Structure formats: C-alpha cells, structure tokens
C-alpha cells in the first residue's frame with residue numbers, strides 16, 4: 001500500500017475527549033473516528049487490525065469444531081419476552097418498533113435467537129452436540145460509554161453457543177472453549193489472566209472471564225503468582241466459606257420454608273421470577289423442602305445488586321443428594337452451605353438470614369455472620385488488596401485492574417427451559433438441551449492490545465495483529481534514487497508475502513517518523529542518506545533492533 005493513496009488521517013494533538021492511551025492513539029493514528037457517543041468508524045488501518053484479530057479468533061474457533069454462522073441483528077421482542085429478558089434487560093437494550101408497531105430489539109447478545117433456531121431444528125440426541133458462533137456487531141445502550149473502543153454502544157463481539165445432551169457433555173464443550181480462549185489470547189500476544197467470575201453464580205468452575213491487565217480497566221482483579229488463583233474482585237466475594245463442625249453450631253432454630261411453586265418462591269424472596277434459575281421442591285422424611293438457585297442475569301451484572309448468585313436455602317449434604325435433584329455439585333459450589341450474598345453488603349452486615357445446615361433436613365434462621373459462622377478460608381474480595389493472603393495457598397496476592405475481553409459461561413438449561421428447546425434422549429424421554437455461551441469483545445481487543453503495547457509516541461503492534469508488517473519510509477521523495485529504491489524494496493517484500501506500507505508522501509521526514517511511531521507497524525525500513533553507499537536502516541518499533549543493512553540483504557533478513 002502506498003501511503004500517498006491510503007487514508008490515514010493522523011492528528012498532531014491529543015483529542016480532548018480521549019483519556020486512555022488506546023483511545024488517544026487509535027484516534028490520533030487514524031484507526032478510528034467517533035460518530036456519536038460509543039459509536040465508532042473503523043478507518044482502513046483500524047479495519048485491517050480488526051480483520052487480523054477476527055481471523056485469529058475464527059481460525060481457533062473453527063479448529064475447536066465450532067460452526068460459523070450469522071444471526072440477525074434485528075430481533076423480535078417476542079423472543080425476549082419468552083425468557084423474560086425484555087423486562088429484565090432494562091435500558092441497555094436498544095428497542096425499536098416496525099411500521100406495524102411491533103417491538104424489536106437490536107441484539108446485545110444472541111441466546112434467544114440461537115435457541116430459537118436450535119429448537120426449530122434439533123429433535124434427537126443424535127442431532128447433538130453443536131457449537132455455533134458468529135462475529136457480529138452488538139448493541140448495548142451502556143450507561144457510560146467511554147474510552148473509545150473499550151466500552152461502545154455499538155461494538156463487535158464473537159459470540160458462541162454450545163448445545164449438548166447433558167450437563168456432563170456441556171462441561172466438556174465448556175472446557176474446549178476455555179482451552180481455545182487461552183490459545184486465542186496467547187496468539188494475540190496479550191498479558192492476560194483467566195479469572196473466576198460470578199463464583200457464586202455457577203459454582204466458580206462454570207464461569208470464567210479473560211481479563212487483560214490494564215491500568216484503565218474497569219475490573220478489579222486479584223491473582224496469585226504462586227498457585228495461579230485469580231478472581232474478579234466483584235464476583236468473588238465468598239470463596240471457600242466453610243461451616244464449623246456441626247456440634248459447634250451455635251444456632252438452634254430450625255426453619256423449613258414450605259413453598260410449592262416458583263411463584264411462591266419468588267414472592268417469598270421478593271424477587272422477579274426470572275431471577276430464579278431452578279426451584280426444586282423435594283420430600284425428605286415426609287417433609288417438603290425447597291432448594292432454590294437464584295441469580296442475577298449475566299446481562300444485569302452491572303446493576304451490582306444482581307451481580308451475585310443468591311442461594312437462600314440449600315441443605316444438601318452429599319453429592320448423591322445433589323444428583324437426585326438433578327444438580328451437579330458445581331451448582332452449589334465446593335461447600336455444602338450457601339449463603340445469601342448481597343453485593344452491597346460486606347460480611348459484617350449479613351444478618352438474620354436463612355441458610356441450609358450441613359445436614360439433611362436442617363435449616364437455620366436468624367444467622368448472622370461472623371457471629372454464627374467461623375468462616376475459615378473466607379475471603380472478602382470486595383476489599384481484597386495487594387499482599388492479602390491467597391485463599392488457596394496463602395501466598396501474598398497481587399492486585400491489578402483489567403479489561404474483560406472474554407467471558408465463558410455454562411448456562412445450563414436456563415434458555416432451553418424457558419424456550420422449550422428440547423430433544424428426545426436415548427431413553428425416549430424429552431429433555432432440555434444444556435447450553436453454554438462464550439463471548440469475546442473483538443473491538444475491545446483492539447483497544448486492549450494498545451493499552452498493553454504503546455509508548456509515549458504511539459502504538460507498538462504485536463506482529464500478529466499489526467495493520468502492516470513493514471513500513472518503508474522514503475525520507476526524501478524529491479530524490480529519484482530514493483524513490484526507486486523504495487519501490488524496489490516494496491515490491492520485493494510484497495512478493496515474498498509481506499503486507500507493506502510505503503510512505504511515499506511528499507511531506508517532511510520528521511512528519512514521516514512521527515506518523516510511523518504513532519501508527520506502530522512492527523518493522524521499519526528507512527531510506528535516507530546512506531542510500532548512496534547501498535545501505536538503508538532497519539529497525540523495530542519496540543526498539544529491540546536498529547541496524548544498517550545492505551539493500552540486497554533485506555529479503556534474506558525477512559525470510
């Protein structure tokens with residue numbers, strides 16, 4: 001590509017609206033422009049980076065056996081109403097009406113849409129498993145769109161959805177995606193952490209975020225360099241809580257709510273029904289018990305209060321019990337007691353609630369923490385900080401801020417139950433399909449990479465995602481010899497497969513250097529005064545290399 005024919009409108013000054021390095025440099029170097037708050041245009045440079053990132057993701061998803069498709073952005077409200085998310089989603093959902101006054105939403109995510117496709121096509125266990133993905137524009141009317149591509153209202157996501165015949169198989173699909181995400185983020189050259197997310201939500205094992213370390217990130221992460229433990233501070237408030245031995249339990253009152261229906265449960269808990277993942281009414285020794293799993297939706301996590309999984313009352317002691325009730329152990333976590341967790345309260349404030357005892361048939365009410373529970377290994381991540389002991393191995397923790405670039409989630413049957421996406425199993429019974437979903441913030445990744453890889457002069461692209469591989473600067477375009485040499489090197493490098501940008505513009509050498517630093521292409525070849533002796537300069541943007549090289553040796557250097 002010849003810069004004289006290319007479109008890269010660089011800016012000399014820092015744009016006043018930009019605060020973070022990625023926002024500043026992506027604007028200044030001509031990768032993006034803003035159309036309206038949280039809505040960006042990808043200029044040719046930005047588009048090239050976007051495609052490179054997409055292709056790394058695509059290649060790894062394909063290798064993992066996922067099938068690419070493309071779902072509509074415009075989705076009918078009827079689907080959202082089936083799962084209750086038309087109401088639950090709130091203002092973040094972009095809503096609109098067609099000419100006949102029918103409601104639609106611009107997809108912020110696509111669980112409903114894909115589940116509708118699957119329920120219409122999948123009939124038997126023989127038709128499963130599947131993992132479908134798409135790379136597509138998403139819409140969320142974020143309360144605070146900011147930092148450029150980091151939090152947009154229109155942004156690009158890779159979203160995948162797996163469909164399996166059982167929890168066990170779904171976990172396998174989940175694990176494959178987890179491995180695939182590691183491959184993707186490594187290939188993107190990122191310094192990232194996989195963190196426990198929504199630990200309460202699905203037992204820690206079943207939801208993970210991939211977080212890029214970045215000073216401007218909105219996620220607070222603690223991690224242990226010794227054992228690899230890492231958690232999102234907000235999501236991991238109650239990790240490892242443990243009951244004291246039964247004989248030491250100081251609470252005497254036993255309480256059994258006698259509730260028979262989801263509606264009653266919802267009323268009892270004073271919660272909208274949609275928040276109840278699973279309600280199980282069961283009988284033990286002729287008594288009715290209720291096990292209730294409640295959580296905030298993935299999408300309303302931001303609302304804080306809904307950020308935590310709330311288990312009011314589970315008194316299941318053994319994994320056998322769990323199995324009997326169709327739950328896997330992961331659903332109630334590694335501990336056999338589940339505390340109601342309220343996001344805005346610290347542990348000292350938790351008062352007068354009901355918990356299941358670590359024993360069949362027993363429940364305790366008026367439980368206060370820490371009065372009634374010793375919580376060995378308990379860790380309040382809401383106040384987690386550097387050097388606190390790791391909850392797993394006790395080594396001092398590190399703390400960092402991070403950008404969430406990926407999120408994987410075992411959904412279970414939440415959507416398939418609500419939308420009746422079922423299949424006929426081997427035993428002839430009709431069962432709900434077990435789902436997982438897996439997101440990557442593709443456009444946010446552009447910014448995340450820049451947050452991690454820049455200096456005071458501009459971007460330093462990792463080779464895998466750079467818009468071009470090599471940047472040739474002809475310092476004096478009035479000099480015929482320089483022009484000729486530039487053209488020759490350019491054509492040679494292109495012929496051996498490199499993406500090359502040739503700066504043949506009639507502007508000062510100083511401006512060319514400034515732009516090259518801003519744009520951040522990994523290799524630079526400078527055609528200057530030494531040309532008369534047959535030499536040009538070759539250097540790397542990250543400053544790890546700077547040397548003179550004979551023109552005839554260039555091809556060998558890059559081979």
Ligand code: ATP
Pocket residue numbers: 109140142149150151152153155156157298299301302404405406407439440441442443444
């Ligand atoms: P966040 O916590 O940053 O609001 P989220 O948890 O709401 O993100 P998910 O629903 O998990 O997001 O979506 C999958 C991925 O999409 C996220 O991990 C993130 O990388 C990306 N993403 C989410 N919201 C935005 C946004 N407004 N702009 C750009 N990327 C986003």
Ligand code: MG
Pocket residue numbers: 302
């Ligand atoms: Mg969000």
Ligand code: MG
Pocket residue numbers: 301404
């Ligand atoms: Mg999040």
Ligand code: MG
Pocket residue numbers: 404406407
């Ligand atoms: Mg998320």
